Amino acid sequence: AATGVPVPLRINGREHVVVLEPRVSLLDALREHLDLTGSKKGCDQGTCGSCTVWIDGRRVLACLTLAVAASGHEVVTIEGLADGDQLHPMQRAFIEYDAFQCGYCTSGQIMSAVKVIEEGNAGTDEDIGEFMSGNICRCAAYPNIRAAIRHVRDAAGGRS
Numbered sequence: 579a580a581t582g583v584p585v586p587l588r589i590n591g592r593e594h595v596v597v598l599e600p601r602v603s604l605l606d607a608l609r610e611h612l613d614l615t616g617s618k619k620g621c622d623q624g625t626c627g628s629c630t631v632w633i634d635g636r637r638v639l640a641c642l643t644l645a646v647a648a649s650g651h652e653v654v655t656i657e658g659l660a661d662g663d664q665l666h667p668m669q670r671a672f673i674e675y676d677a678f679q680c681g682y683c684t685s686g687q688i689m690s691a692v693k694v695i696e697e698g699n700a701g702t703d704e705d706i707g708e709f710m711s712g713n714i715c716r717c718a719a720y721p722n723i724r725a726a727i728r729h730v731r732d733a734a735g736g737r738s
């Protein structure tokens with residue numbers, strides 16, 4: 579039988595209650611209890627960025643965040659990015675610019691990339707490199723990732 583406590587979690591605008599041991603990470607709660615497997619487990623120790631999600635609008639590493647700590651907060655995962663059938667502009671840009679190979683790092687890259695632009699830290703390639711440095715791509719798709727980010731940055735600028 580599951581030992582644990584009921585943990586209310588608000589994810590992608592929907593309320594869930596999962597019964598978890600208090601030490602379970604948000605990443606394991608998402609992947610193993612909620613079937614939200616878009617957030618990937620690369621390292622499980624805070625060094626690869628593949629588990630990046632947003633909590634209250636800020637990017638965090640889900641492998642380093644306890645699920646109980648996310649309770650009462652607004653969690654957004656890659657599954658929450660598209661608007662129905664409409665991909666998020668960053669998702670579209672990643673496809674358009676071939677910004678992935680194996681794809682394992684991609685959801686984390688996208689979750690970070692959206693915030694790097696929102697935070698105003700995508701001004702130059704150097705900035706993008708620095709503020710995306712927590713997201714490792716073992717396939718070294720970095721040039722195309724940066725191109726996708728530049729594209730969304732410039733499109734967003736034109737919209738204001």
Ligand code: FES
Binds near residue numbers: 620623629639
């Ligand atoms: Fe979380 Fe690598 S799985 S940073």
Ligand code: FES
Binds near residue numbers: 677680684716719
């Ligand atoms: Fe393979 Fe980034 S696309 S790790």
